[in-house]
Amino acid sequence: MKLTVVSPLLGEEFADGVRKEVAQWAGPDTVIDVVKVERGVASIESEYDEALAGPGILEQVALAVERGAEGVFVTCFGDPAVHAAREIVDVPVVGGFEPAMLNALSLGESVGVITVLDNVVPMIRGLVRRYGLTDRCQSVRVVDLPVLALDAHEELLERLYTEARSVVDSGEADVIVLGCTGMIGVAAAVQARLEADGVFVPVVDPTGAAILWLESQIRLGVRPSRATYMPPPPKDRRM
Amino acid sequence: MKLTVVSPLLGEEFADGVRKEVAQWAGPDTVIDVVKVERGVASIESEYDEALAGPGILEQVALAVERGAEGVFVTCFGDPAVHAAREIVDVPVVGGFEPAMLNALSLGESVGVITVLDNVVPMIRGLVRRYGLTDRCQSVRVVDLPVLALDAHEELLERLYTEARSVVDSGEADVIVLGCTGMIGVAAAVQARLEADGVFVPVVDPTGAAILWLESQIRLGVRPSRATYMPPPPKDRRM
Amino acid sequence: MKLTVVSPLLGEEFADGVRKEVAQWAGPDTVIDVVKVERGVASIESEYDEALAGPGILEQVALAVERGAEGVFVTCFGDPAVHAAREIVDVPVVGGFEPAMLNALSLGESVGVITVLDNVVPMIRGLVRRYGLTDRCQSVRVVDLPVLALDAHEELLERLYTEARSVVDSGEADVIVLGCTGMIGVAAAVQARLEADGVFVPVVDPTGAAILWLESQIRLGVRPSRATYMPPPPKDRRM
Amino acid sequence: MKLTVVSPLLGEEFADGVRKEVAQWAGPDTVIDVVKVERGVASIESEYDEALAGPGILEQVALAVERGAEGVFVTCFGDPAVHAAREIVDVPVVGGFEPAMLNALSLGESVGVITVLDNVVPMIRGLVRRYGLTDRCQSVRVVDLPVLALDAHEELLERLYTEARSVVDSGEADVIVLGCTGMIGVAAAVQARLEADGVFVPVVDPTGAAILWLESQIRLGVRPSRATYMPPPPKDRRM
Amino acid sequence: MKLTVVSPLLGEEFADGVRKEVAQWAGPDTVIDVVKVERGVASIESEYDEALAGPGILEQVALAVERGAEGVFVTCFGDPAVHAAREIVDVPVVGGFEPAMLNALSLGESVGVITVLDNVVPMIRGLVRRYGLTDRCQSVRVVDLPVLALDAHEELLERLYTEARSVVDSGEADVIVLGCTGMIGVAAAVQARLEADGVFVPVVDPTGAAILWLESQIRLGVRPSRATYMPPPPKDRRM
Amino acid sequence: MKLTVVSPLLGEEFADGVRKEVAQWAGPDTVIDVVKVERGVASIESEYDEALAGPGILEQVALAVERGAEGVFVTCFGDPAVHAAREIVDVPVVGGFEPAMLNALSLGESVGVITVLDNVVPMIRGLVRRYGLTDRCQSVRVVDLPVLALDAHEELLERLYTEARSVVDSGEADVIVLGCTGMIGVAAAVQARLEADGVFVPVVDPTGAAILWLESQIRLGVRPSRATYMPPPPKDRRM
CATH class of the missing domain: 3.40.50.12500 (Rossmann fold)
Incomplete structure (x- = not known):
């Protein structure tokens, strides 16, 4: 099973800490890739930070699924961009x-x-x-x-x-x-x-709860409902 | 009284329509500036669109207040980035x-x-x-x-x-x-x-409700509570 | 725009205080008439007071609208008789x-x-x-x-x-x-x-919130829904 | 046990119907007095009617308790003036x-x-x-x-x-x-x-539920809490 | 009127106390039988106790109604087995x-x-x-x-x-x-x-509230809805 | 990891079906034991059935944990006796x-x-x-x-x-x-x-959700809070 953890923070250090941490929660057949956003904020401590973090997170979620991720964890307790992400990919996505x-x-x-x-x-x-x-x-x-x-x-x-x-x-x-x-x-x-x-x-x-949640949903064969998370209509989008 | 309406859509046309519309709702002493985002999406019809629209909206809200806006209306029914905006400016901000x-x-x-x-x-x-x-x-x-x-x-x-x-x-x-x-x-x-x-x-x-809401809050002398909308701590933020 | 404020208290003094106060909240085109009940209570500090105040308030609301009021504020925080008043007149009515x-x-x-x-x-x-x-x-x-x-x-x-x-x-x-x-x-x-x-x-x-609420609803062209506030059927009513 | 039923309607006929009805619900030791308001409305079919009915009901509730009622039923499903009545008497009061x-x-x-x-x-x-x-x-x-x-x-x-x-x-x-x-x-x-x-x-x-509710509360030795229904402060009250 | 109180506790002493107590709450025409479970627990102070008490309570409820009880009070504040009991008998059943x-x-x-x-x-x-x-x-x-x-x-x-x-x-x-x-x-x-x-x-x-509740429901001629409390389908049940 | 599934039904057939089913959901390191109650009901389709099933379920849960189960699934959607079970064992317990x-x-x-x-x-x-x-x-x-x-x-x-x-x-x-x-x-x-x-x-x-829930909680190192599910005080309990 292949999961991706998206660190929504700019710094490399946090991603490193996450990398060590998630390895401990992963099941025996789970491979976890940890990536970080390329734009956004140093840390998320306000709705402002969360709003700025959104586009960078969504880029990484899309990329992760293109690269084969079967589930994505956006590692922030505010669930930033998580509902948005569920609209654009066909795998389970959770925040903290x-x-x-x-x-x-x-x-x-x-x-x-x-x-x-x-x-x-x-x-x-x-x-x-x-x-x-x-x-x-x-x-x-x-x-x-x-x-x-x-x-x-x-x-x-x-x-x-x-x-x-x-x-x-x-x-x-x-x-x-x-x-x-x-x-x-x-x-x-x-x-x-x-x-x-x-x-x-x-x-x-x-963090542990999120990793195990993804593993469970994948093993259960479920993913977010398209009756709630409909695919966004195609249109001009420029960042 | 000086208000700014932020159109969260890329197109000029929508902003034009808004410009005509809001003029009709403005009180006799109200001057309304309509601006649009410089990055984001053609229209907001999903959580994905909303997340992508956030940073562009926040830029415009900050700019509007720097230029003297006493209230800001983000003209989208989903209230995109509205709570975030309240954290970074000292005037009333509403969505639709x-x-x-x-x-x-x-x-x-x-x-x-x-x-x-x-x-x-x-x-x-x-x-x-x-x-x-x-x-x-x-x-x-x-x-x-x-x-x-x-x-x-x-x-x-x-x-x-x-x-x-x-x-x-x-x-x-x-x-x-x-x-x-x-x-x-x-x-x-x-x-x-x-x-x-x-x-x-x-x-x-x-739209009418939002313009009149801003006028009312300004005349009442209130603005969002800093006990809820605290100023985001300074940090690295890169878009 | 013509508003009426109904003081639900018997005393003249409270009405005088209200008169000065509301003048400060009124918009440039708003004329506010302050009237007081002819029967009821000296002040509203219980459900008992509120019940006794009802008929006197409704008389004044009806009278105000007959005299051309486009909105009515019953100046008490308990919203006494406000929902009843919405049934009998065709303009916005609010309490505190x-x-x-x-x-x-x-x-x-x-x-x-x-x-x-x-x-x-x-x-x-x-x-x-x-x-x-x-x-x-x-x-x-x-x-x-x-x-x-x-x-x-x-x-x-x-x-x-x-x-x-x-x-x-x-x-x-x-x-x-x-x-x-x-x-x-x-x-x-x-x-x-x-x-x-x-x-x-x-x-x-x-008080300020109520005056501005009425101004806003009148400018928006809305008034209470007749699907909620239906006209009372005609019948014998004696006070 | 002595109960009073207050008919909040002006007409004698309704009170007569109530009189027959409540007799059937009364327990063996219960005496029920049915009185009607002296001012108010022919029937209660709106918040307006309810507001107009209030003072007349409160008069009758107070009178009933003076005359020894140990519980009072205001026979209308809208519970008109019921909470107000609980403030002024020391016995259980219910509506429908x-x-x-x-x-x-x-x-x-x-x-x-x-x-x-x-x-x-x-x-x-x-x-x-x-x-x-x-x-x-x-x-x-x-x-x-x-x-x-x-x-x-x-x-x-x-x-x-x-x-x-x-x-x-x-x-x-x-x-x-x-x-x-x-x-x-x-x-x-x-x-x-x-x-x-x-x-x-x-x-x-x-009607049956209300009569039996009063009997039960009296037999239980309870009545409305004075922590909720405090006695109204003395003041000028004129109807 | 014939009521049965089911003590869900094993001890005789509690049932004796209940016997004295309920006699004081009973109406003049009410006869109250107090029975106790034959299996279960000494007292109910946990969900565990409550679950163990269930079958014994249901036996007694069924027996009581067979013997002519027109209402049953399971004398425990946790309402143990009360909803279950409503499924199997045609009289009001309440807990504490x-x-x-x-x-x-x-x-x-x-x-x-x-x-x-x-x-x-x-x-x-x-x-x-x-x-x-x-x-x-x-x-x-x-x-x-x-x-x-x-x-x-x-x-x-x-x-x-x-x-x-x-x-x-x-x-x-x-x-x-x-x-x-x-x-x-x-x-x-x-x-x-x-x-x-x-x-x-x-x-x-x-206890008083429960006894009077049963009396009231019986006098009102109501009992639990069979749209909620449907009769359990016949099947093998072994304790 | 060692889990026990408790079938709350008397019949052997249902337990057999469960046995096949849960094997498919179990993780590579999970061993699942399926047991059934020795007393109770043929199937749970009412609150009555649920109440009768309780003691038999609790016996099996206690036994399972004595035998080393690290998590227990009571396989019924009504969560029968689940909260009670959490009081008596120190491992995660869930229903359906x-x-x-x-x-x-x-x-x-x-x-x-x-x-x-x-x-x-x-x-x-x-x-x-x-x-x-x-x-x-x-x-x-x-x-x-x-x-x-x-x-x-x-x-x-x-x-x-x-x-x-x-x-x-x-x-x-x-x-x-x-x-x-x-x-x-x-x-x-x-x-x-x-x-x-x-x-x-x-x-x-x-069923799948429950098995994976137990696996997750065990891997997370959590189990039900003793601030909610306190150990039942010792006392006489007879079935």
């Missing part, structure tokens, strides 16, 4: 939000998201409403670290644990979703620290 | 969806949208959920004409009337919103034909 | 709730209302549900001042600021709506104080 | 909508209302939203007979049966609520005709 | 949740549940969603006492009062529902203590 | 509803379920509300075949295609979920027939 959130729904009564900065909280609340999940997800918190500072793992881990602990103890949510695909390689550690306090609370890693 | 829909809510129990093509129906349903309006808007219909064919006014008028009649008679909705800002200069005529059948049903023109 | 709340929806992710007394909070929550806006408005606070004490501007301003600050800081809402049309002439000052703290948060004045 | 609808919720998956005229359908939909019941009640139909023509029992019965049959067969609802308290003495007959077709479908009579 | 919650909805703006242990909170939240009541019930608290310790009345009363006070003071809810049918004979006392603080807040006893 | 529905949400705007008999439609609507998915799933249809007749593949396929075609053409839903885990081995064929009509519409097989 949808697989993690839907997976989390099957793990407990209520889902809490912990993301990077206050700037993206309204965007995430908007996604929760757009996907129709308000009844199950009310809590969105932040670690107050920008995307490009997330590789300070100790600091990140500490803050994630503190917020998660508080979310669970206050009864805001029973399942934690890491709300940024740049929070790489920390979900298991946060989950372990929460469990060490006495009660198991799952922490969903959006 | 929000002012028309909110206005319509004050005119009757339920709102029905009549748009161009089946392709954009899921996008509109997604907007209805994102804005939290599902309880009041369930009906989305199409005239099955592409955006660039909307200047065939007779045909358009006929189809809008037929759909609107059917929406009201079936009890789907009590207020009609034209679901494309390219449906220029027909709202009053559709409304008149519906009324001639015996019962007055308002038909909301999204 | 609907224009302010719908306007606020376009300014941020979530809307918080600050009203007078605990007594009216359940009434406002009922309106939020009736209008289908629960997903966007959860926060309703009070300044704990009765309507007729609102002319103590300094005290009112101080309390509004304190509540608004707390609403925003706790993340309850990103946009503030003043929840009483008797809170005259303070919205801009509260907004300025909030902004002085560093982040712009819009504060919507329900 | 709430007891019938809540009772119906325990009888099947979805509830359908069959009311008199199209005029009141938006009012009923507004009540459904205000009470937070949209997920369980989507179907509102009419027999197209005015309130004062409801004593033509054969015609009424026939039309109720026809609509109820269609509601159930189309899957719109599994439980029927008669949406007018003037539909007296027909619920059982409609229910019997539906059952004769082969499948039992309950038909809830709003 | 539905009558108490629906009754409470008519007593105030928002409903708060106070139950036994954290273990059952997610189950109650699930019921709130299943019944479509989320807009009116958000608050679920616990006294942190297991079901079989509830006969320590002083301790229970104290904890219920403390939680109820806090629910009302924080604005979480305006009406209290006791969230366990094992909280016998304390509702009135909690209500009295709350009222002694100055504001009347109703406290709904689920 | 949740994985199929959540997967489907990522494939299109709206989800339609096609199940066996009218009897189970209210149960499925109840699940949709319990899981908080009403905004995305409104359409539930039936093929009108009992569970044990589903091996007539041609007839089943024909009826599934007819209903699915109608669901999509009427705009009720854009993604189809097979609403019975007894509909084995037909999803791909229905999907192919729909696509042959010109537009690709995914058809989700609940």
